[in-house]
Structure formats: structure tokens, C-alpha cells
Amino acid sequence: MNEILFPTPDGAIMDRRDAILSELAAIASPGCLIVSEDERRAFETDAFTAYRRMPLAVVLPRTTEEVSALLAYCHRTGLKVVPRGAGTSLAGGAIPQEDSIVIGVSKLNKILDVNLPDRTIRVQAGVTNLSVSEAVSPDGFFYAPDPSSQLACTIAGNIAMNSGGAHCLKYGVTTNNVLGAKIVLITGEIIELGGEAFDAPGLDLLGLVIGSEGQLGIVTEATLRIVRAAEGARPVLFGFDSSEAAGACVAAIIGAGIVPVAMEFMDRPAIQICEAYAKAGYPLDVEAMLIIEVEGSDAEMEAELARIVDIARAHNVSVVRESRSAMETASIWKGRKSAFGATGRVADYICMDGTVPTGQLSYVLKRTSEIVASYGLRVANVFHAGDGNMHPLILYNVNDPADQAKAEAAGMDILRLCVEVGGCLTGEHGVGIEKRDLMRCQFNEIDLEQQMRVRAAFDPQWLLNPAKVFPLDGRLGANEIAA
Amino acid sequence: MMQVLAPETEAQACEAIASARADKRTLEIVGGGTRSGLGRPVRADSVLSTQSLRGITLYEPAELVVSAWAGTPLREIETLLAGKQQILPFEPMDHRAIYGTQGEPTIGALAACNISGPRRVRSGAARDSLIGLRFVNGRGEAVKSGGRVMKNVTGLDLVKLSCGAHGTLGLLTEVTFKLSPAPRGSGTLIIEGLNDARAIAAMSMALGSPFELSAAAHIPSQKRTLLRIEQAPDSLAYRMEALTGLAKPFGPARRLSDSEAHEAWAGVRDVAPLANSKAPALWRISIAPSRAAAFVADMAAQNIAQDHYYDWGGGLIWLTSGLDAAKVETLQTAAAQAKGHAMLVRASQDARAQLHVFQPQPQAMMNLSGRVKASMDPDAILNPGRMYACQ
Numbered sequence: 001m002n003e004i005l006f007p008t009p010d011g012a013i014m015d016r017r018d019a020i021l022s023e024l025a026a027i028a029s030p031g032c033l034i035v036s037e038d039e040r041r042a043f044e045t046d047a048f049t050a051y052r053r054m055p056l057a058v059v060l061p062r063t064t065e066e067v068s069a070l071l072a073y074c075h076r077t078g079l080k081v082v083p084r085g086a087g088t089s090l091a092g093g094a095i096p097q098e099d100s101i102v103i104g105v106s107k108l109n110k111i112l113d114v115n116l117p118d119r120t121i122r123v124q125a126g127v128t129n130l131s132v133s134e135a136v137s138p139d140g141f142f143y144a145p146d147p148s149s150q151l152a153c154t155i156a157g158n159i160a161m162n163s164g165g166a167h168c169l170k171y172g173v174t175t176n177n178v179l180g181a182k183i184v185l186i187t188g189e190i191i192e193l194g195g196e197a198f199d200a201p202g203l204d205l206l207g208l209v210i211g212s213e214g215q216l217g218i219v220t221e222a223t224l225r226i227v228r229a230a231e232g233a234r235p236v237l238f239g240f241d242s243s244e245a246a247g248a249c250v251a252a253i254i255g256a257g258i259v260p261v262a263m264e265f266m267d268r269p270a271i272q273i274c275e276a277y278a279k280a281g282y283p284l285d286v287e288a289m290l291i292i293e294v295e296g297s298d299a300e301m302e303a304e305l306a307r308i309v310d311i312a313r314a315h316n317v318s319v320v321r322e323s324r325s326a327m328e329t330a331s332i333w334k335g336r337k338s339a340f341g342a343t344g345r346v347a348d349y350i351c352m353d354g355t356v357p358t359g360q361l362s363y364v365l366k367r368t369s370e371i372v373a374s375y376g377l378r379v380a381n382v383f384h385a386g387d388g389n390m391h392p393l394i395l396y397n398v399n400d401p402a403d404q405a406k407a408e409a410a411g412m413d414i415l416r417l418c419v420e421v422g423g424c425l426t427g428e429h430g431v432g433i434e435k436r437d438l439m440r441c442q443f444n445e446i447d448l449e450q451q452m453r454v455r456a457a458f459d460p461q462w463l464l465n466p467a468k469v470f471p472l473d474g475r476l477g478a479n480e481i482a483a
Numbered sequence: 484m485m486q487v488l489a490p491e492t493e494a495q496a497c498e499a500i501a502s503a504r505a506d507k508r509t510l511e512i513v514g515g516g517t518r519s520g521l522g523r524p525v526r527a528d529s530v531l532s533t534q535s536l537r538g539i540t541l542y543e544p545a546e547l548v549v550s551a552w553a554g555t556p557l558r559e560i561e562t563l564l565a566g567k568q569q570i571l572p573f574e575p576m577d578h579r580a581i582y583g584t585q586g587e588p589t590i591g592a593l594a595a596c597n598i599s600g601p602r603r604v605r606s607g608a609a610r611d612s613l614i615g616l617r618f619v620n621g622r623g624e625a626v627k628s629g630g631r632v633m634k635n636v637t638g639l640d641l642v643k644l645s646c647g648a649h650g651t652l653g654l655l656t657e658v659t660f661k662l663s664p665a666p667r668g669s670g671t672l673i674i675e676g677l678n679d680a681r682a683i684a685a686m687s688m689a690l691g692s693p694f695e696l697s698a699a700a701h702i703p704s705q706k707r708t709l710l711r712i713e714q715a716p717d718s719l720a721y722r723m724e725a726l727t728g729l730a731k732p733f734g735p736a737r738r739l740s741d742s743e744a745h746e747a748w749a750g751v752r753d754v755a756p757l758a759n760s761k762a763p764a765l766w767r768i769s770i771a772p773s774r775a776a777a778f779v780a781d782m783a784a785q786n787i788a789q790d791h792y793y794d795w796g797g798g799l800i801w802l803t804s805g806l807d808a809a810k811v812e813t814l815q816t817a818a819a820q821a822k823g824h825a826m827l828v829r830a831s832q833d834a835r836a837q838l839h840v841f842q843p844q845p846q847a848m849m850n851l852s853g854r855v856k857a858s859m860d861p862d863a864i865l866n867p868g869r870m871y872a873c874q
Contacts, residue, residue, distance in 0.1 A: 117687040118771045118798075140693070162636045173634065175643065176611045189847045197769035198798045199597070199608060201824040201842040202870065203652075203852050207610060207643025211636045231693045251545040257568055257664030259547075300718045355632040358546050388546075389634040427634035435637075442637055443627065450626045450859070451639040457854035469638065481854060482861035 003405070004092075004433050006053060007467055009099040013079065017056050020079065024057055024101065027069045032107065034058040043084065043102050047149070048092035048434055050350075050404060055082065055096035060104045064182060064190060064220040070103055071218065072188025080463050081186075083214035085157025086128065088149040090351050091432025093161060093213050097467055105156045108220055111135045120179060120196060121226050125156035125219045129163075132224060141226040144171035147428065148340060159219050162211030164428035166336075169386040170261045170295075171227060173428065175210040180223035183209060183216070186459045196223060208454070213430050214465040216458040230295035233261065235332045236305050238312050239286030239319030243267060246288035247361040249315040250385045253292070253308060254358070260308070262293040263386035264336050267365065270343075270380040270393070271335075277342035280335030283319040290385065291336055339382040340393070347378075347395035352411050354418030355427035358388040364421060368392050371413045375406040389427035390418070416441050431469045439471055452476040453483075486529040490536065493617065493625050493656045499531060500654065500864070501623025509864045512650035514554060514589035518578040521596060522649050522869045523840045524832045533591050536656060541631060544569060548631050550615065550659040553591025560590055564662060572663040573609050574600030574698075580758040581765065581829055594658045597647030600752040601698035601711070604690060604795050606663060610646040615659030618645055618652075621860025626653065633661050644855070650866040651874060652859040666697070666713030670723045671744035672736040674708040677701070679776040682708040683797035685733040687772055690796045692729055694722040699796040700751045709747055710736075751794055754801050762789045762803035764830045766814065770823030772797030778821045787814055806830060811838050818842060841870050849873070 013020070021035050034040055035057050045052035061067045074081050080100035087094045096102050105126035113122040116139055123132060129150040132143040146165035147153055153163070159181060164173040171177070180194035193206040200206060209216050240246040250263055266274065266282075266289045275282040282289060290312075294304040305322055312320065323329040335342075343349050356364045365381060372379040372394055383391040392414055396407035415425050415435060419442045425435045439448060453476055456462075460478030476483075488510070490496040503510050511527035513519070514534075533554030541550035544567040551560055557575070564570055575598045577588060592598065594616065599608040606612070615629035618641075628641035645652050674685060682701035689710045690696050698711040710730070712722050723738060730736045739747065750756060757765060770778060775797040782788035782802070787810045791802040804810060811827070818825040824842035827835060844852070849871070856863070856874050863874065 115771070115773065116691060117684070117773045119687075119691055120771070141691075162640070164634055168634065172607065172611060173636075175640070176607050185847075185851070191845075191847050191851065196771035196774075196822045197824065198603060198795055199647075199769050201769075201826070202844050202848065203855060204597075204610060204643045204647050205848075205851065205855070207640055207646070208855075210643070211640050215639075228691050228693050230695075254547060254664075255545040257667065259664060296718065297721060299721065303715070303717055355634045357543065357548075357632060359543060384634070387634045388632055422630070423632050424630050424635040424637045426637050427632070428636055430636055431638065439638065446624045447627050448638075450620060450624070451628075451641065453858035454639055454641065454644070454855060457851070457858045482857035 004051060004437065005472060006097060007472060009097065013099040021057055023073065024059060027073055028059050029062055029066060032060050032062060034060070043087065044096060046087040046089040046092060046094040048090055048095065048432065050398065051092055051095055051433065053096050053098050055098070055100050055102045058102040058104060060107045062107045064184060067103065067184045067218050067220055068188040068190050071184050071186050074463055075186045075188065078461065078463065080466055082465050083160065083218045085126070085154035085160065086152045088153045088157065089161065089430065089432055090353070091426065091430045091434040093430050093432035093468060095433060103218060105154060105218070105220065112221065116141065118196065119226050120223055122221065122223045123155055125159065125222055126154050129153050129155060129158055136226050140229050142229050143224055144177050144227050145174045148337065155222050155224070156219050159210050159222060160212065160214045161428070161430040164389065166262045166264060166384060169263060169384065170259055175207060177225045178206065178210060178222055179225055181206055181209065181219045182221035183219050185217045186463055213432065213469050215455055215469060216464065231297045232301060233293055233295045234301045234305065234323050235291050235293040235329055236308060236323065237321040237332050238290040238292070238317045239283040240288045241286060241316065241318055243288040243365045244362040245315050246290050249290065249312050249317070251358055252311050252315060254386065256307070256311060258304065258307060260292045260386065261295050262291070263384070264291040265381065265383050265385035266336065267381040269378065270339060270382045273346055273380055274335035274339050274342050277345060278335040278338050280331050282335055286318055291332055336382065343380060343393050348398035349393040349395050350407050350411055352390065352392045352394065352414050353426045353429040354415045354423055355387065355389045356418050356421050356423035358385070360421040361385065361388060364390065364417060367417055368414050372410045375410045377407055377410060388423065412438060433468055436469055437471055449476055453481050456481045487532055488529055489532040489534050493619065496536070496619045496654055496656055497623045497625055500619050500621065503529065503864055504621060504623060504862055507862065509867050512654055512866055514592045515556065515586045517584045517586050517588045518582065518592055518596060519584060520582045520829055521578065523872065524836050525866050525869050527867060531654060533589060539563060540657060547662040548659060549662060550631060550657060551590050552657055553589060553655045555590045556587040557590050557593065558587060568665040569662045570665045571660055572602065572606035572612050574602035574752060575609065576600045577753050580753045580755060590658055591655045594646050595648070595650050595655050601700060601748055601794055604699060605695065605697045610643055612661045613642055613646050613658060614661050616642045616645055616655060617657040618655045620653045621862060621865050625656070629659065631659050649869045651856060651869050653865065667715040668719040669711065669713045669744065670719050671739045671747065672710045672723065672726060672730065673739050674730060674734050674736045676706050677708050677733060679703060679779060681733060683772050683776050683793065685730060686710070686796040688729060689726060692726065694726050698748060700792065700794045702756050702792040704756060704790060704792070709751070711748065756792050757790060757801055757803055760790060760803045763806040763834070764804045765828050766802045766804060766825050767828045768800040768802060768818055768823055768825045770798065770800060770818065770821055774821045774823065775800055778817060781817060782814060785813060806834050808838065815839060815842055
């Protein structure tokens with residue numbers, strides 16, 4: 001059995017639960033401490049639902065100062081903390097441990113300041129990703145990173161995982177769109193990283209914190225860049241008779257100096273699943289489909305699409321459907337955007353997230369099918385082709401432990417393949433617990449030790465989200481920071 | 484004569500650093516030497532040069548990615564990229580004009596010092612394009628972070644941490660940058676005669692328009708406000724016209740010839756307007772654009788600011804001043820109050836040794852930075868004191 005291990009709960013902490021609850025009650029403001037089993041159950045897992053652990057308690061603080069008091073308490077008493085945004089992690093980044101408390105940021109949900117002349121917005125970190133864009137959309141602006149969970153996921157979670165989305169080919173990921181953050185360290189110290197300006201003085205600790213998976217501190221506020229939306233956006237849909245042709249088309253578009261705002265790939269199983277659900281009018285007789293979106297004025301989009309269509313024709317595209325209306329645009333995107341939900345109707349699935357060099361896309365797709373088939377399972381591929389960030393959805397039955405083990409094993413094989421061809425384990429979902437034990441595929445001991453020493457400079461006792469990212473054995477702590 | 488170590492391989496670099504650590508010798512890291520005035524002066528026992536760590540190790544035009552050993556001349560890389568109509572997106576500044584240095588800038592320095600230029604407003608800084616690194620830490624260990632793919636969140640981002648650390652955390656040995664296609668066309672509008680506040684308002688308007696400006700600068704001494712769009716020819720023509728219309732409330736805008744525009748932006752990038760200034764201090768101030776004009780006016784009213792200009796739509800101020808300690812402190816305090824920061828980019832060696840070259844930070848930040856530094860370079864042998872005297 002290759003089940004992901006959790007550390008053995010600390011009996012001394014478990015035995016102190018009642019005392020811990022009353023101590024937390026003295027710190028947390030009224031209505032912010034959750035202790036009953038029923039209510040805690042909502043926090044025992046995230047979107048990586050195959051694993052769950054019931055935390056000692058959940059606290060949902062209302063202010064940065066409260067977060068500070070809570071973390072100082074945890075630091076003083078050696079209590080582990082699992083930070084939580086909206087709990088949409090696909091990698092188990094927010095799954096608790098039995099001897100930990102969860103600190104969630106969901107009550108820190110205010111937009112603090114919109115500054116259109118400077119093109120920035122300051123928010124509390126528990127606001128949802130989508131609500132940031134909604135706050136500025138009446139003025140024609142948006143917040144660029146758009147993970148598919150954007151309706152629910154929080155900025156705190158986006159910062160923890162350095163989230164991407166369909167549009168990061170042009171606009172970058174979270175780390176390229178955050179100017180500043182207020183972060184509470186495990187000691188309770190409150191630190192401002194970055195700020196309003198384009199760059200920050202001293203070491204780029206903000207860049208280090210983004211993507212650190214809640215291991216360095218809890219972010220309570222952030223200053224984000226907002227971007228003026230283009231005059232218009234329009235997708236074109238291409239069908240190809242082979243994945244290779246679709247992959248070559250993607251490479252040729254980039255090679256021609258065109259960087260579309262999005263280039264999304266779906267393979268035949270994914271097309272079938274999404275079409276059955278969304279009735280988007282996708283072609284059912286092709287092996288691969290691309291959705292490519294361009295932006296600009298009508299004339300600019302016409303010209304850009306014409307160049308892209310020419311390239312696709314040179315790669316034997318079999319279906320070309322250019323959007324001619326807002327309705328058609330919505331319909332083309334509807335299928336893609338509902339891919340995960342639609343797949344969930346067909347079967348349980350785990351979603352992998354490795355990135356590969358785009359030149360390796362065809363090979364990796366072929367190998368992915370072979371790997372999954374060798375375990376007797378099925379796979380659907382929906383992913384961001386422009387940046388090589390693959391999302392094979394491995395279909396299995398969650399009620400069958402043997403099936404789940406096979407799906408996980410197939411997923412691990414695919415991720416090893418991604419690393420072998422020059423890519424990485426995770427492009428936007430994070431390591432969490434899911435990929436923790438594969439870290440040695442991508443990094444050697446020295447690489448990992450350096451990361452752990454940096455981690456220990458923030459949290460020498462490993463109290464913050466400690467079961468994640470780094471393999472459980474061989475960890476370096478306080479005594480090894482400067483060894 | 485100071486000993487110069489010039490490893491030819493990463494393994495030799497590891498040996499050099501490990502043996503320096505064993506002997507308790509400090510090392511000053513140098514690349515092409517063109518930015519030798521940047522940061523606090525380092526008094527080290529030996530020089531560790533990247534000059535022999537050269538060569539492009541990966542170039543995949545269809546994947547928009549290039550990797551090279553840190554000592555590779557930038558010129559070599561830009562020539563290679565130009566052959567495929569590609570560029571480093573962040574338009575890196577060349578410091579030779581302000582320092583009067585010779586030699587060739589290296590690709591490693593762009594990462595080590597996070598060197599960007601006017602296109603930063605649109606395409607991000609060097610740190611945004613840097614996707615992979617190999618470096619040797621102060622233990623003499625070769626460490627890898629990031630990679631060659633542009634979406635990668637695996638493990639802690641030591642790439643961002645090392646970028647702009649001025650060699651205080653490790654010797655960068657190999658760097659990997661994300662690229663962009665070279666612009667198919669470029670046009671620059673000029674508006675003349677605006678005061679600072681109006682110019683910044685014009686730049687904010689333009690940068691907040693849907694026309695995707697790639698640069699916006701204001702040079703008060705020339706009374707010129709410059710707005711640049713980079714697009715394919717048809718699109719460029721349309722956007723230039725649309726932007727001219729939007730700019731009407733600020734006065735008539737005219738388009739510069741391509742050669743004038745090229746010269747103007749190279750000047751903005753390399754600080755040509757202030758390069759020949761005799762003022763003892765040249766500052767680089769990062770600030771929110773909406774606070775920039777008031778900050779400069781305040782510094783002028785206190786007889787601190789002498790001359791200045793703005794890049795990044797007002798988000799970057801280049802400013803000259805005198806160098807007495809009280810004025811420097813006033814300026815850095817004011818920058819911090821305006822939620823920005825000021826870096827002393829050009830001043831005498833003595834001044835840079837005595838003053839805060841990098842904006843002082845709150846004690847909790849300094850403590851944290853100190854622990855991070857110790858985790859990478861426990862005996863503080865790499866570029867000691869380059870950023871802060873205590874590190």
C-alpha cells in the first residue's frame with residue numbers, strides 16, 4: 001500500500017486538548033473558535049478528498065492582531081498550525097493533522113482600498129480571487145491570475161500556492177501580480193513584505209513567501225496589481241486528428257512570435273466528457289482540441305486570429321470554429337471551464353499538475369495514456385498547452401481502495417515522467433501532501449536541505465503546516481539553519 | 484595584488500567556496516565588473532569571478548527559454564535571441580554609462596542584481612522572467628531551484644529569493660530566463676511641457692488604458708513625457724491613434740521617429756539624463772506613482788533633490804542630491820513614509836561604506852533577513868556587507 005503517511009499525532013498535545021481549547025477561547029474573539037466535531041468536520045480535508053484528519057480546533061480570526069496572538073500562543077506552546085484559505089487545494093495543502101489547529105482566513109474578507117491610478121488593490125487575504133476582479137471590473141480592470149477555483153479560492157491560498165490559471169501565459173502567475181503582503185510569523189511578529197512600489201528593498205522575501213504553502217507564515221493582507229482589460233477577447237476552437245499535430249501547432253504559434261492570452265488543450269476523452277455535460281458544440285470526431293484566445297479591438301483580433309488560423313491550417317487542422325459573438329465565446333469556454341465538474345460526474349478523479357517543456361507535450365501525452373492504461377484505468381487530459389502545465393485527470397472509483405492505490409501510483413509515474421523530460425512535479429497546485437514524497441525525484445538532498453534551512457529560518461520548530469512539501473524523514477530544524 | 488579565483492566549472496566553484504569557508508576567507512563575487520559601483524563596497528580576502536563560467540547551455544525558441552552560465556556576456560545572448568526575433572522581456576539597464584566602467588555585462592548580474600528597465604511596467608522585472616537557477620551556497624554546495632518551465636511551484640522559490648540578493652546568498656552559476664517574442668513594431672508618443680504631477684497623471688491614464696503600454700517616462704529637464712506602445716504594425720497604428728485621442732486633455736501628442744524613440748528609451752533605461760551629473764549622489768527610488776511627484780517636490784523644497792526624472796509611469800524616480808548624512812537620512816525616511824524605498828546607486832566608495840545604500844528596514848525584517856542569509860551562507864563569506872553592513 002502506498003498510502004500517503006501523516007506524522008504520528010503527539011500524544012502530549014492530544015491529551016491537553018481541553019486545556020488548549022480554553023486557552024484558545026481566551027485569545028479568539030467571540031464566534032471565531034470552532035470546537036464541536038460536527039463543525040470541525042468541514043475542515044478535516046480540502047479538495048484532495050481522499051485524505052482527512054480531524055484537527056483539535058479551528059479558529060477563524062477577524063484581524064491580523066488576532067492571527068498574531070494565536071501564532072504567538074502556538075509558538076509558545078509548541079502547537080502545530082495548519083493555515084487554511086477556502087480549502088480548495090488539490091494537493092492536500094490544507095489538510096490538518098490531529099494534533100494541530102486550523103487557522104482559517106475566511107473572516108478576513110474585506111477589500112481595503114482600490115487605487116486605479118496606481119493600478120493596485122489592497123485586500124484582506126481571505127477575499128476570494130473572483131471578488132477581487134469583481135471589485136474593479138466596473139472600471140474595466142481585473143486581477144490576472146484566475147485559477148479554475150476562483151469563485152471560492154482565497155488570495156491567501158493563491159499566495160500560498162502561487163496559483164496560476166488559464167491566462168498566465170500572457171499575464172503571469174500570482175508571484176508576478178503581488179506587490180506586497182502583510183504576513184504573521186510563527187512568533188506572532190507582523191511583517192510587511194514589499195508594499196505599493198514595483199519592487200521592494202532588501203532580500204525578496206515576498207517572492208520566497210509566495211508559493212511557500214503556508215510554511216513560512218500566515219498572510220493576512222495583500223497589495224495586488226490589477227490590469228486594464230483588453231477592448232475585447234475572442235477564442236477560436238481547433239480540432240486535430242492527432243495530439244501531435246495539436247502540440248506542433250502550439251509550438252508553431254509561439255515560434256511565430258504570437259503569445260495568445262490562453263491556449264488550452266483537451267484530448268478526446270476530455271472532449272467527450274465536457275461535451276456531454278456542457279453541450280458546447282465541441283467536435284466529437286477529433287483526437288485533440290485547442291481553444292486559443294486573443295485580445296484587442298475587433299480588427300486586431302481578426303488579424304491575430306487570421307495568422308493563428310493560417311498556422312493551424314499548416315498543421316492540418318480539421319475543425320476551425322471562430323467565435324462570432326459573445327454567446328459563442330461563452331459556449332466555447334463553457335465546456336473547458338466545466339471540465340473538472342463534468343469529469344466528476346463521470347467518475348472520481350485525481351488531477352495531476354506536472355509541467356513539461358512544450359516540445360515534450362506529444363511524447364508525454366502518449367506516455368501518460370500508456371501509463372494509465374497499464375494500471376487498467378482511464379485518463380482525460382485538459383491543460384494549459386502554452387506553458388506545458390499538464391492536468392491529466394485519472395479516473396477511478398474512490399470507494400475501491402485498490403482502485404485508488406492504482407490511480408495514485410499512475411499519477412506518481414506520470415509526475416516522474418514530467419521530471420525526467422525536464423519539467424517539474426507541480427505547475428500551479430503545489431506539493432502539499434500529495435507530491436511530498438516525490439520531492440526527491442526533482443531535487444537532490446542538497447537542494448532539499450537548502451530549502452529546509454530557509455524554511456527553518458522562519459519556523460525553526462516546524463509548527464506551520466509541517467506535514468507538507470518536504471519528505472517526513474531527514475528534516476532540518478533550528479540547529480541546522482546555519483550549520 | 485588580490486587573489487582572483489575564476490572557476491571554469493560549477494564543481495570548481497564549489498571547491499573554491501568550500502575551501503574559502505574552511506580557511507575563513509571572505510569572497511567578493513564579480514562578473515563583468517560593469518556594475519562595480521552597485522551596493523556597499525565589499526572588503527573581501529579574495530575575488531571570485533564568473534568570467535570563466537561561460538556558455539549558453541539551452542536555447543529553445545519554441546519554448547521561449549534560454550539558459551546560460553552566469554559569466555556569459557549578455558551581448559552574446561541577445562545576439563542569439565535576435566536571430567529568432569526574441570528578447571529578454573525586462574529590457575535590462577546597462578550601468579556602464581553611470582559608472583563609466585568598461586567591459587561586458589554578464590547574464591548572471593541581471594539575476595544577481597535584478598536588473599530591469601522601462602518595459603518593467605508591462606513585462607515585469609528580471610525576477611519575473613527568471614525561472615531557474617543553479618548556485619553555490621556559502622557551504623560550497625551546488626543547489627538547484629526552479630527549472631526550465633515557466634510554471635513551476637515545486638518547493639520553496641529560492642529563485643526569487645536569490646534574484647536581487649547581490650550575491651550575498653550564493654554564487655549564481657547558471658541562470659534560466661523566460662523570453663518574449665521581439666515586438667513587431669514600436670511607437671512612442673511625446674507630450675511636451677507637462678509639470679510632474681500632470682505628467683504622472685497622463686502616464687497613469689495611458690498605463691490604465693486597454694492599449695498595453697510597454698513604457699512610460701517623464702523627463703522634467705527636457706519637459707518630455709514619453710509613452711511607448713509595442714505591437715504588430717496594424718495594431719500599432721490603431722493604438723497610437725487611440726492613445727493620441729486619450730491624451731488630448733494633456734496637450735498635443737506627436738509621434739517620435741523610430742531613431743529618436745530608440746535613443747530616448749535607451750537613455751531612460753541607462754539613466755542618460757543624469758549620467759553626467761556632478762551631484763555626489765544618484766538615487767533610485769521605488770514608490771507608488773501617485774506619491775512620486777509630491778515626494779520629489781518635498782525633497783526639492785528641503786534642498787535635497789537636485790535633478791530627477793521618472794520611469795515606470797512614475798513608479799521609479801531617478802534623483803540626484805548632495806551627500807551629507809542628514810539629507811540622506813531625510814530622504815530615506817521620506818521614502819519610507821511614502822511607502823517606497825530609496826537606493827543609493829552612485830556615490831563615492833567612502834559614502835557607500837558609511838551610509839545606507841539600501842533602504843534600512845524595520846528590525847524584525849532585518850532579523851529575518853539575517854536568519855535567511857545565515858541559512859544560505861552561515862559564515863558570511865560571500866559579498867560580506869554588500870547590502871547591509873551587518874550582513
